[in-house]
Amino acid sequence: VPVDVEIPRARAPRADAVRNRAKLVRAAREVFEADGFVNSRITDIAAGAGVAHGCFYSHFRNKEDALAAVLDELQEEMLHPGPNLALTEPNPWAVITAANRAYLEAYRRNARLMALLEQLATVDERFADMRKQRSDAFVTRNARAIRRLQRSGQADQELDADIASLAISSMVSRTAYTIFVADREPADLEPIVQTLSRLWANALRIPEPKDRSADQ
Amino acid sequence: VPVDVEIPRARAPRADAVRNRAKLVRAAREVFEADGFVNSRITDIAAGAGVAHGCFYSHFRNKEDALAAVLDELQEEMLHPGPNLALTEPNPWAVITAANRAYLEAYRRNARLMALLEQLATVDERFADMRKQRSDAFVTRNARAIRRLQRSGQADQELDADIASLAISSMVSRTAYTIFVADREPADLEPIVQTLSRLWANALRIPEPKDRSADQ
Amino acid sequence: VPVDVEIPRARAPRADAVRNRAKLVRAAREVFEADGFVNSRITDIAAGAGVAHGCFYSHFRNKEDALAAVLDELQEEMLHPGPNLALTEPNPWAVITAANRAYLEAYRRNARLMALLEQLATVDERFADMRKQRSDAFVTRNARAIRRLQRSGQADQELDADIASLAISSMVSRTAYTIFVADREPADLEPIVQTLSRLWANALRIPEPKDRSADQ
Amino acid sequence: VPVDVEIPRARAPRADAVRNRAKLVRAAREVFEADGFVNSRITDIAAGAGVAHGCFYSHFRNKEDALAAVLDELQEEMLHPGPNLALTEPNPWAVITAANRAYLEAYRRNARLMALLEQLATVDERFADMRKQRSDAFVTRNARAIRRLQRSGQADQELDADIASLAISSMVSRTAYTIFVADREPADLEPIVQTLSRLWANALRIPEPKDRSADQ
DNA sequence: AATGAATGAGGTTTCATTCAT
DNA sequence: TATGAATGAAACCTCATTCAT
16 A cells, blocks of 8 residues: 655755745846846845845855746746637637737736846757747747648648748747847837738738738 | 159058957957857967967957957848849849848858857847847838838738838848757758748738749 | 843954954055055965955955055054143143154154055055045144143244144154154164254243253 | 277267157156156056157166156256355344245245155155255254354254254155145245244244344 | 855956067 | 067956855
8 A cells, every 4th residue: 555655854944044045036036137147146146135145055056056946936927828719710810910919918028037038048058948949849839830721721832831930930039029128118019919910921821811800 | 743642541550460460359259159258268369369468458458349349240241141132133032032041141150159149139238239230220221121112012011111120130030040059950041041031022922923933 | 120232233243254354454564564555465465364365355345445454553553652641741841752752652663654654645645635634633733732832821922833733743753754764773762852852842932841850 | 198089979869769768758757746656657658758668668778767867857956946044144043034935935846846756765765865865965964053053052052963953854844745745735935934934943942133124 | 044254266457578560 | 769569477356165153
C-alpha cells in the first residue's frame, strides 16, 4: 500500500526570510527593468529591498538566480490571453483582427517586461531559447492555419506557409515592440489593430468578407 | 595658366595613424562580435590590432566611441544595401524583390553586428536612439512610396500608410533577425526573398505584373 | 523603578571596522608624511594598514577623504594646544607665554603634517579653505582679546586690532614653520618661546608685570 | 697674449626655435600659476604655446627644466626694490615704515609668482633651498640692525636678536602672503603698512620719535 | 538568517616620454 | 627642428562574493 510520505523539508522558512525574499524579488524586477539585466548591480537590488548585501546571497546564488525568480513570478503575466476564435468563427478577417487586438493589448500591459525579455534574449542563451520556443510554437500553429486556408482556396497558394507564418508573426510582434518599447508612444491602438489585420489578410490574400461589421 | 591651389586642410593624417585606426576598428568589430559590448575589453581590442594600450585612446575616447566607429561602417551598408531601382524600374514587384534580396544579403553579412546593435539598443539609450533614427528614415521613405502607389491606384487605399510602412519594415527586419541571429540557420535565401516580397506586395495589394520573369 | 531605555542608535559600528579605520588613518598619515599627498598611493596606505585594497573604499571615498580624516585629528590638537589660561590668569604675559609654548610644542609634534597641509593649501582650493577657516577662527579670537586689552588701557590703542591679530598670528605660525619644517633644526624651544612672547607683548605694549617669575 | 676665443656653439638657433621656446616659457608660467607645478601637465603647456607635444622636449628635458627657465626670466621681477634708508635716515620708525611699504607693494605686484614660489618650496627641495637662502640673507641683515639698535640703547636688550629678526620677518612676509595670496583681498595697503610698522617698532621697543610726520 | 565589512581580481584611463615622418 | 602618434607604466576605482559577528 503506497503511503503518502511527507518529504521532510529542512525546516519551515522563517517569517522574515520569506518577507525578505519577496522584497528582494520585487526590488530585482524594478532594477532589471530600470537598468537592464547587464547593467544591474546586486548592490542596488539589496538596497532597493532594504536589506544588506549578504542577505541577497542567503536567497540567491547570483544575479541569474534572482532573474529566474523574477521570471517565475511573472509566468502568468506573460501568457497571451485572448479567446481562440479560430474554431468557432467562420470569418478569418474577424479572427485575425481579434487576435491582433488581444495581442497588442497584452503587449501594452506588459511592455516593460517584454522589453526586459527582449534584452535578456540578446544577452543570455537561456532566455534566447525560451523566447525561441514560445515563438516557434506560435509560428508553427499559424503555419498550420495558413496551410488549411491554402487548401480551402482562401489563401495565396504560392506562399511558403512556414516562412509566411514567421514573417507575419514578426510583423506583428516587432510592430508592437517598436510602438510600446522603442517609441513608448501610448497611441490609440485601434488604427494599428486595423492596419496590421488588413495587411495580414491582404498578405495571405484572404478574401474580404461582404459584411464588414464582422471585422470588429 | 591655371594654378593648382592646395586648399590647406587640417593636415593629412599620418599614414601609420590611418593604418592603426583601421586596425583598431577591425579588431573592435571582432571583439564586439565575439564577446558582446559589455564583456569586451579595451585591452583585447588593442591587442587584436597589435598596438599599445594607449594608442586606442589616441583614436577613441572610450569603448562607446569605438563602437560608434564600427557601427558607422555598418550603417552605410544597411541603409543602402542595393541599387535604387525605384526610379528606373516600372514594376513594383521587381523593385520589392530586389530590395529584399539586397537587404537580406547585407543582413547576413553583418548578422553578428546587427545582433550586437539589437542588444545595445535594449541596454543603452544612445544606441536605441541610433537604431530608431535609422529605422525612422527607412519607414518614412517607405511610407512616401506607399502613398504614391495609393494615389496612382496601385495600392490598397484603405491602409494607413505610416503604420503599414512600419509594419512591413518590421516584417522584413525581424524575419532577418530571426533567421540569421536567433536561428543561425544559413538557409537558402531565395525562398525567403520570394516569400517576403510576395507578402509585401500582397499586403499592399500591388497588382501582379503579367510578366513574372521581371520579379527576378 | 526607572527603566534604562536604550536610545536606538544607527547601530554600533563593528569592532573590526573601527579598528581598521583607525589603522587606515594612521597608515595614511605616515604615507602622507613620507611621500606627500600627491605622490602617495592608496595601495600603500592599505598595505601600511594591513588591509585589502577595497577596504580603503569602505571607509573613504578617495584619497582626499582620507586626508580629511587625518587632518581632523590634527585640527583638534592645533586649535586647542594648551589649557585656556585667559580666564583664570590675570597676567597677560604669562598667558601669552603659555600659549606660545603649547603651540610650538604641538607644532613640533605635527611638523610634517603641518608641512603637508601647507603644501596642499597651495595646490588644492579645498585645503586652502580649510586652512583659512582655522586661521580666521584663531585671528578673530585674538582680535577680540586685543580689543579687550585696548579698552582696559593695557594695549596700544593706536593699533588696528584685526590687522594686528593677523600679523601676530602670522609671526608665530610662520616662525614655527621656518624652524620645524624649513630648517628642521630641533633647537631648544625655550628661547624661541621667550622671544616670541616678549615680541608679542611688546608689540601690543602690554605692560610688563613686576613679578617676572609669573612669566614661566 | 691672451686671445679672445669664440666658444664654438653648435649652431645658431633657428628663428622658429627661439620663438617656440619663448612661447613655451610663457605658456609654462601661465599653467604653473593656474594649476600649480604639481598638477600641471606638459600637454597643457604645449597646447598653451600652440606647439606639439614633442616640441616641448626639443627645449626642455622635463617639467623641472621648464620651471627653471620660467624662473630665470623672472629673476628681476623677484628682487625687492626699495631704497636703503637705513644709512641716511636717523629715524628708525621711518625706515621701518618705508621698508614695509616697499615690501608689500612689491609683493602685491608679484603675488601670483610669490604664490608659485611658495608652492614650489613645499614641493621641491631645490626651491626650498632657494627660498631659504633669500630669507636667511634678509634675516641676518635685520639681526645685525637689531643688535646695533640694542647696543645704542634704542631696542629691547632682552631680545635674542636672531630669533627676533626671524620672527619679525615672518610676521611681515606671512601677513603679505595671507592678504595677497590666500585672501586675494585687494585692500587698501596703508593701514596694513602702518600697523605692521607699529607692531615691529613696538616689538623691539624702539622709542617713538617726537615728530610723527617723519613716519611717512 | 541577517548584517555589512573585507577581499581582490580586473578593468579603465592618464600622461610623461619616445620616435618615425 | 617640429609634429603628433605610439608607448606603457602606473594608479584609481568598482563590485561580486566571502565571512566574522
